[in-house]
Amino acid sequence: MNLKIFITLLLVIFLLSSCCNIEPDSKTPSPPSPVFLKMHFIDVGQGDSILVETPGGKNMLIDAGDNSEGERVVSYIEKEGIKRLDVIVATHPDSDHIGGMDNVVESFDVGKIYMPDKTKTTKTFKDVLVSIRDKGLKITKARAGVNIDLDPSINVEILSPNSAEYEETNNYSIVIKLVYDNTSFLLPGDAEGFSEKEMIKKGYDLKSDVLKLGHHGSHSSTTPDFLEKVSPKYAIICAGKGNKFGHPHKETLKKLKKAGIQLYRTDKNGTIIAISDGKRIEFNLEREDN
Ligand SMILES: [Zn+2]
Incomplete structure (x- = not known):
């Protein structure tokens, strides 16, 4: 071999090996990025809207507030x-839960939509159906005992409806229990005492760290047996300031106080964000209660 070529080859090998040696050292190993479950209880006045951001980067929206709140919910999610x-x-076809849903469906790429097997003849309900149809989406009817396949790092189970028919529209509410490692959230929509009794009878594990109170803290929900089974550390009430229903009712507030449960309210705290690392839950409030 020609000496010149030999030296050039050696040089190339040296350069290559030195550059390759430098490469790994120049990269400081990045720490594993923390993974959180973020639950946003969006302040939509009198109504519910809960945005769930999972540790694996998936997103779920439970309810979208009343008609007047649709744009606000959309811009919150966009932000x-x-x-x-x-x-x-x-969760169910009442306007304070599905009013803003047509705006949401129109504004985002949407995967699956779960609804209970209950219709309403209102324009609000029809608007939601039209938005779903126009997007070429299908409704998945919710049934108790079914798991929602959202993110393998969390468990999302439907605990109600347990019956085909109910007298009260509120009891058609889809009730969801969400578990991330050692932390858990129970989200009962507007489910009332009747539905709570059914869930207890079915023997579901209701114990949860956080309970979003059923039906905006009305006395028709959060029966003593149900509250005892859930025995939450934290309670959240989604209600509008000075709403005409008097939600949350004082009987409900009394029960929470007696049980020593930490309470947050959208009418007092604005939007409430609960962040879980799987072990602990921290709360970010839009404003302190005053
Ligand atoms: Zn409601």
Whole structure:
């Protein structure tokens, strides 16, 4: 071999090996990025709207407030940098839960939509159906005992409806229990005492760290037996300031106080964000109660 070529080859090998040696050292190993479950209880006045951001980067919206709140819910989700809602849950067809849902469906890429097997003849309800149809989406009927496949790092189970028919529309509410590692959230929509009794009878594990109170803290929900089974550390009430229903009712507030449960309220605290690392839950409040 020609000496010149030999030296050039050696040089190339040296350069290559030195550059390759330098490469790994120049990269400081990045720490594993923390993974959180973020639950946003969006302040929509008198109504419910809960945005769930999972540790694996999936998104679920449970309810979208009343008609007047649709744009606000959309812009809130957009501000989170979210373009796709993998799952939408419309707990039941009352306007304070599904009013803003047509805006949401129109504004985002949507995966699955869960609704109970209950219709309403209102324009609000029809608007939601039209938005779903126009997007070429199908409704998945919610049934108790079914798991929602959202993110393998969390468990999302439907605990109600348990019957085909109810007298009260509120009792058709889709009730969801969400578990991330050692932390858990129970989200009962507007489910009332009758539905609570059914869930207890079915033997579901209701114990949860956080309970979003059923039906905006009305006395028709959060029966003593149910509260005891859930025995939450934290309670959240989604209600509008000075609402005409008097929600939350004083009987409910008394029960929470007696049980020593920490309470947050959207009418007092604005939007409430609960962040779980799987072990602990921290709360970010839009404003302190005053
Ligand atoms: Zn409601």
